[in-house]
Structures are given as structure tokens and as C-alpha cells.
Amino acid sequence: xxxxxxxxxxxxxxxxxxxxxxxxxxxxxxxxxxxxxxxxxxxxxxxxxxxxxxxxxxxxxxxxxxxxxxxxxxxxxxxxxxxxxxxxxxxxxxxxxxxxxxxxxxxxxxxxxxxxxxxxxxxxxxxxxxxxxxxxxxxxxxxxxxxxxxxxxxxxxxxxxxxxxxxxxxxxxxxxxxxxxxxxxxxxxxxxxxxxxxxxxxxxxxxxxxxxxxxxxxxxxxxxxxxxxxxxxxxx
Amino acid sequence: xxxxxxxxxxxxxxxxxxxxxxxxxxxxxxxxxxxxxxxxxxxxxxxxxxxxxxxxxxxxxxxxxxxxxxxxxxxxxxxxxxxxxxxxxxxxxxxxxxxxxxxxxxxxxxxxxxxxxxxxxxxxxxxxxxxxxxxxxxxxxxxxxxxxxxxxxxxxxxxxxxxxxxxxxxxxxxxxxxxxxxxxxxxxxxxxxxxxxxxxxxxxxxxxxxxxxxxxxxxxxxxxxxxxxxxxxxxxxxxxxxxxxxxxxxxxxxxxxxxxxxxxxxxxxxxxxxxxxxxxxxxxxxxxxxxxxxxxxxxxxxxxxxxxxxxxxxxxxxxxxxxxxxxxxxxxxxxxxxxxxxxxxxxxxxxxxxxxxxxxxxxxxxxxxxxxxxxxxxxxxxxxxxxxxxxxxxxxxxxxxxxxxxxxxxxxxxxxxxxxxxxxxxxxxxxxxxxxxxxxxxxxxxxxxxxxxxxxxxxxxxxxxxxxxxxxxxxxxxxxxxxxxxxxxxxxxxxxxxxxxxxxxxxxxxxxxxxxxxxxxxxxxxx
Numbered sequence: 001x002x003x004x005x006x007x008x009x010x011x012x013x014x015x016x017x018x019x020x021x022x023x024x025x026x027x028x029x030x031x032x033x034x035x036x037x038x039x040x041x042x043x044x045x046x047x048x049x050x051x052x053x054x055x056x057x058x059x060x061x062x063x064x065x066x067x068x069x070x071x072x073x074x075x076x077x078x079x080x081x082x083x084x085x086x087x088x089x090x091x092x093x094x095x096x097x098x099x100x101x102x103x104x105x106x107x108x109x110x111x112x113x114x115x116x117x118x119x120x121x122x123x124x125x126x127x128x129x130x131x132x133x134x135x136x137x138x139x140x141x142x143x144x145x146x147x148x149x150x151x152x153x154x155x156x157x158x159x160x161x162x163x164x165x166x167x168x169x170x171x172x173x174x175x176x177x178x179x180x181x182x183x184x185x186x187x188x189x190x191x192x193x194x195x196x197x198x199x200x201x202x203x204x205x206x207x208x209x210x211x212x213x214x215x216x217x218x219x220x221x222x223x224x225x226x227x228x229x230x231x232x233x234x235x236x
Numbered sequence: 237x238x239x240x241x242x243x244x245x246x247x248x249x250x251x252x253x254x255x256x257x258x259x260x261x262x263x264x265x266x267x268x269x270x271x272x273x274x275x276x277x278x279x280x281x282x283x284x285x286x287x288x289x290x291x292x293x294x295x296x297x298x299x300x301x302x303x304x305x306x307x308x309x310x311x312x313x314x315x316x317x318x319x320x321x322x323x324x325x326x327x328x329x330x331x332x333x334x335x336x337x338x339x340x341x342x343x344x345x346x347x348x349x350x351x352x353x354x355x356x357x358x359x360x361x362x363x364x365x366x367x368x369x370x371x372x373x374x375x376x377x378x379x380x381x382x383x384x385x386x387x388x389x390x391x392x393x394x395x396x397x398x399x400x401x402x403x404x405x406x407x408x409x410x411x412x413x414x415x416x417x418x419x420x421x422x423x424x425x426x427x428x429x430x431x432x433x434x435x436x437x438x439x440x441x442x443x444x445x446x447x448x449x450x451x452x453x454x455x456x457x458x459x460x461x462x463x464x465x466x467x468x469x470x471x472x473x474x475x476x477x478x479x480x481x482x483x484x485x486x487x488x489x490x491x492x493x494x495x496x497x498x499x500x501x502x503x504x505x506x507x508x509x510x511x512x513x514x515x516x517x518x519x520x521x522x523x524x525x526x527x528x529x530x531x532x533x534x535x536x537x538x539x540x541x542x543x544x545x546x547x548x549x550x551x552x553x554x555x556x557x558x559x560x561x562x563x564x565x566x567x568x569x570x571x572x573x574x575x576x577x578x579x580x581x582x583x584x585x586x587x588x589x590x591x592x593x594x595x596x597x598x599x600x601x602x603x604x605x606x607x608x609x610x611x612x613x614x615x616x617x618x619x620x621x622x623x624x625x626x627x628x629x630x631x632x633x634x635x636x637x638x639x640x641x642x643x644x645x646x647x648x649x650x651x652x653x654x655x656x657x658x659x660x661x662x663x664x665x666x667x668x669x670x671x672x673x674x675x676x677x678x679x680x681x682x683x684x685x686x687x688x689x690x691x692x693x694x695x696x697x698x699x700x701x702x703x704x705x706x707x708x709x710x711x712x713x714x715x716x717x718x719x720x721x722x723x724x725x726x727x728x729x730x731x732x733x734x735x736x737x738x739x740x741x742x743x744x745x746x747x748x749x750x751x752x753x754x755x756x757x758x759x760x761x762x763x
Binding site: 045048049050051052069070071073074076078080082084085086087088089091092093096097098099100101102103104105106109110113114123124125126127128 | 517518519520523524525526527528530531532534535538539542543612613615616618619620621622623760761763
């Protein structure tokens, strides 16, 4: 579903992402782990079309993002690490805006907004302007907006930051549920326990390079992901 | 370094974007910026100097030249007061940083912010006061004492209007935070202020005569209410040292009192202004499915009407022409052209209407900062499956929706007043449509060239960004050039109008090509 081949991204002379290759299959949850500044967010921003890149290719369901960005974007949903959504709109106005852009049928839209807004306990606040929301509520709106157009792949950058424990639990449930339906999920996180429990595959990125990639059980074996991660950094 | 100095340093770097200026390595861009800056400053200095010269010559006939600088003082104070109201809301009472969580006294934060606001006010003071002082001194051949006193007056001048602006900024902020439709309320309050300025500007001649005829009354008002202006007048015209002290103490004391009174309640005020009216009673309504372009246009309109400073800065031309069109129905038909110093006897009425319409359209370019205004939300448009041309088109259409309905109505009202034929009205309306499209497209291009997505407050992007400035100035210069072309070519009106249509159409086509290729590429590279 997502194939990254030899991706390289530079900021001036500095190489932020250095020749990385990743494959995410349908129905797979892929965890992307690394310390601050390792290149996680840059990689994610290249995938979703925010950043252009010098070398390599990104394919969504076989389509190259450079050749057909609109079609690729219509299959993806992205939740950024900071949920900066249109603060002048109300929650429901923003969700309808997203629904219109992705041409979501009004019956399905209503059904999905109801379902996710109630599950994440933000339904009653949908009529308020987003500027009055807390960080966690904005994060919930960003999550719902990503889910209402039934994407084939979800790209999440630190999705659990700012969410209350109940909402974190719900989000994990939703992620599993989507995977069962064949949706792929690519997400970055610093919460290694969650990554270990949730993911089928992971990649550890350090200084722009992938230092470990594969199935979670092959990488961790009997150890915890935290130990593996620390030993990877210790190998430097 | 003391905490106040540390805060000041950081606040100045943030507010004036000093790191950006220092860090720019593009020589051509830097030279261009310097040229634009010098052009702007010299134009402003010349204008103020000329007005002062005219004022001195007008009032010297009545022996009232001593009122010229107090008038300049009033204009300068009002400009500072008015601009500070906006800055106070977005800067002085801004709680969006973590500064309040640091071990810094609220009074230190307040003092630092007041100093930054005063330093910004010095820019206005320098632009208005310095050329006025020099022109006044040179015209009346005054000695060194005058220049010394003038310099001292200049040094303390911005304090009082800045403080008054802060207090009014707080009052407006406080009132709007209590009202349900706060954006509309704030816009109405702002418009009332704008209409007052327009009224004063357009009646300056009759007000000046009223001033001359009622000089005794003015004196009484100055000495009772405006004792600071009165002191200033005494310092400048009579060299009174006693009044110089009163003037300095009044300015310094206002700032000191403000900090003393507000220091204890500052944090509470900032928190109160931040409170939004949150509802938790959402009732589901029928969802409607719209096309991508329609939903983009609606989103743009909602954004536009929720930012009062955006409305104010881009609707001035439209509001002006609308009120002028109504005024011509009831008052002297020539009033509009007299306002704009156009000689009515020179051309037919409908041709005279064209520069007025063009001026209003150039002043109402919402597109020139429409990409920058996306700011931290820019990622949304970048990650959605939307064609870049649809994004550009939505921003152009929004400018048309904001400008054209009022513009067309105004042209029809003018047409009725001036007894224009249907064909003449149609020509002006078509020219308005063509000009509006040209300006909107140019606005997008200039905003792509000079985007500012990392703004702290909307004021920075709407009022202070290079793209907003060029988005208005370049079309104004272009339309002025078109007018000059008519004068220079001395061709028939019909040929001239056809020429203008052809030229606008040509520019629209060129801009379309630029937006399609270069614009799309730049947009995709922006982040």
C-alpha cells in the first residue's frame, strides 16, 4: 500500500532523510521510531505531500506521488503532530469541509461523524468554534477528519500526544478495527510500549538513516523495544 | 542582563522579525527591500512635508500658524492611538506564549511589551513629526532653540497615545469577549472608527475653516481637555520651559501609571480575554454535499469574515465607493471627484468614474495575503486532494464576491446620479470585473513570491507584509499609469476604452500562464 524507495530529503546542505526504503502492506500497522530530529516528521511530510524531496520515490497503492499527487492524497489521511486546524470554523464545519473535499457521500459522512465523535466524546462540542477547543479536542477533530473519508492508508505523526487515556485507548481500538478492514497505518511515536503492542512492523531511524527495520518480533525477540532502541543508539 | 532587558531583546527580535532580516542571504531581495523601503519613507516624508508647508501657508494668512504643529501632533497621536488598539489586542494582551509560566513578574512582562509598543510608535512619530518639524522650522525660519525643543517633544510624544491605545484595545477586547458574535461586534466598532476617520479626512477643508472661525473655542478645548497638546503648543510657539516639564511629566506619568495600575490585574486580564464562548449543546443538522470549489470558497469566506483586521484592511475601497455613490444621490454630484482632486471639466462623467472604480478595486485586494493567512493551517491544503488551480481560483472568486456586488451596485447608483447610458454603465461594470480579476491574480502571484506563513498575529500578515503592500501599491501605480496613458496619447475615448480592455485581457492571460506553471510549482514547494 505504501512503498518508499531510496527517499532522500535535504535542507540546504543538511541531509534530513538519507536513502530510506520502507514497505507497508494492506492491513499492516507500521511503527516509525526515532529520537527528536532523527527524520521521522520529515519522512512523514514527504509522504503526505507537504515537502518535496530530491531523490527516491513514494508510491501509494502503486501510484507515484510525484506523478499523481491528487489521486495519492485522496487515498491517504494525515494527522500532524500539532493539530493546527482552522480555528475560525466550528468542529462540524471543519468536518464537513473535509467531507466535501474528499467527496464523502452525506449519509456516510453523517454516520461516520456520529460514530467517531461519540466514541471520542466530542460530539456535544461539534457546534463550537475550534479556537475554543483544548489541545486534546483539536487532536480529536483532526483524528475524526482523517477517518470520515475512509482512507486506504493512515499517516499519523505522534497521534497519542494530548489525548486523554480514554481517547488513547479508543484510538488504539479504532486503529486495530481499521487494520482488520485492510487499511494500512504508518505512524510515528515515542511511546515505545504502544508501538511494541500495536505494530506488525517497525523501523528505527537515526540521523536520517534507517538502522533497523522488520517485523516487531524479529527485531525485539525476547527484549523490550525500549532496550532494542537504546542499544541501537548505543551502537553509534 | 536583567529580565526586562532579556525580554525586550526577545520581544524585539520576534515582533520585528529581526532574525529574518539578518539571516537573508539573497542580495537582490535585500536590495529590492531597501529600495522599496527608501521609496516608501521618502514618499511619506515628502507628503507630510508638503501638507505641513500648505498648512503653514494657509494659517499664516490668519496669523494662526502656531496651530500647525498641534494639528500634526493630533494627527500623529491619533495614528499611534489607532494602530496601537490593534497591536494591544494581538500583542500586549496576547497569552499564546509560555512567558507567563516563567519566573518573571507580570509587571516586567507588561513593561517590556509597553516599551516594544512605544518603540513601534516611534516609527509613526518619526514619519509624521520629523518632516513636519523641519518643514515648519524652515518655512518660518526658526532658530536652534526651536529645533532643540522640537527634538525633546519628539522624544516623549509617543508615550501618551500609545498608552491610550492600550487602554482602548483592552476595552474593545473586554467588550468583545463578553459578546456572543464577537467578530461582528469588533468589525462594527472598527468600521465606526474608520468612518469617523473618513469623515474627518473628506471634510478637512470645512473643518479647517470651522477651526479658523472658532479659534477661541478651540483654545478653550485645548486648555481644558487637551492640556498635553496645549503644553506642546506653548513649548513650540513660546519656548515655555514650564510647559515642557508638564508635557514630559504627562507623557512619562501616563506610562508609569498604566504599569502601576495594571500590573496586578495584567495576568487576569490576559486570561479573561482568552476565554472563548464554548458550547456543548451541538444539535445535528442536515449535511449537504458541496463541490470542492464551493467548499473552498465557503471556507475562504468564513475565514475572511472572522478576521476583523482582514475585513478592515481590504474593504476600505469598497466601503468608500459605496458611501460615495450614495452621497452623489443626495449631495453635489462632483463631490467624489473633488475628493480625489479630479478636474470634472476635463472628461465625460463615465470616464471619470473609471479611475475611482479602479482605485477602489486596487485598495480591496483580499488575494494579496490569502495564501499567507493560511499560516499554520497551510498543511491542510497541502495534504488534501485538491488541485492547486482550484485553491487559486477559490481565492480569486472570494475577492470577486467581496468586491464586485457592492462595486456593481455603486456603479449603478453613480449611473443614475450622473445620468449615464446603459452602455456606459455596462462598460464601467465590465472594466471593474476585468480590473478585479487582474488585481486578484496579481495578489496571488505576489503572495506566492512573498509568503509569510509564520506570522504571530493577523496584523503582521494583513497590514505589515510585503505582499499586502505590493498587492495594493502595484495595481494603484498601474491604474495611475493607464490614466496617464490617456492623457499622453490624446486618443478618442472609444479607442482608449478598447485599448484598456485589450491590455487587461492580455495581463489576465499572462498572469493565468504564470499561475498555472510557476504558481503551481511554487505552491507545491512551499511549506
